[in-house]
Amino acid sequence: MKKLIVSTAALALTAGFALAEDTVRLGTEGAYAPWNFVNDAGEIDGFERELGDELCVRAELTCTWVKNEWDTIIPNLVSGNYDAIIAGMSITDERDEVIDFTQAYTPPDPSAYAAMSADVDPAGGVVAAQATTIQAAFVAEQGWTLVEFATPEETVAAVKNGEADAVLADKSFLDTMVGADGLVMLERMEQIGGGVGMGIRESDGDLRAKFDAAIQSMKDDGTLNTMIAKWEVASQW
Structure with missing residues (x-):
């Protein structure tokens, strides 16, 4: 969906592995409905809130949500303020030089x-x-x-x-x-962009693998397509 240019790749050395902690923190913008937004109760809501919660259940992870402004969302992942980005972020070669991505959970949105x-x-x-x-x-x-x-x-x-x-x-x-x-x-x-995935620190390969498996399971059983259709965020798989 979005393209963030990051020149602070060296920050990656400061990050810790999410699964060493009790809770995996999911970072999102909270300002891009219907992907993610803050509802009247002051809580993160939208397609990615529902998706992220389901992925954490399937990956057997305890997760919490962190709201972060878009322009610092990658640097704050790399520096350890949360453990994964789920914020309508398009997978691009430029970003992949700084962080890793799961497989795409939606096709490119026009x-x-x-x-x-x-x-x-x-x-x-x-x-x-x-x-x-x-x-x-x-x-x-x-x-x-x-x-x-x-x-x-x-x-x-x-x-x-x-x-x-x-x-x-x-x-x-x-x-x-x-x-x-x-x-x-x-x-x-x-038609720009290459699909939307979760951003993960390069040092957190095990966490990426857990979310990859959870995304694939949702594709396999049709749950992901149902969720995409509900929120009308992109075409279905």
Whole structure:
């Protein structure tokens, strides 16, 4: 889903192995519905909350949730503030140089554009995207005018207040936003990213293997497809 550039690979040397502790801590952004968000009770909710809880049951792990801002989510994994990332993170070669990934638990989600008019041409306007995401990288690679914001909500607000002509983000996220204040989805979509997986420290191979096995078991029995369909986050396997 998102693309985070990390230049602090040396932090990996500081991390401890999650399974040596009583509880495995799962880090998420908590700001990207329907993937992950904070509900009215102040708790992490969404597709990845339900998925993460089920994976921990299947892996026979006791887990707790940690909310972390997107722009520091990989450095704080590497430095040991939690043990795994489950935050709609696309598996990319660049990230894989710093951390490891489980197998993908969803196929790539299409990236879509939303604007205040269906006639907007992203190539000829200003496109908003969340900073350090695959969407921001895509806009920059096209040579278009890009404005970046720290949170996904700010990218949508930029379109509504006229700072940007369109926003590029995961279609599943924009589906929760269109229709409000005149925001509409454009017909054009982009297929970028390579599937979403859990981020794990490179030193925690046993933990990665446990989550890999749990993800595979959910694919094998159809539970994962059912959960994907419920939350409408991506196409099914």
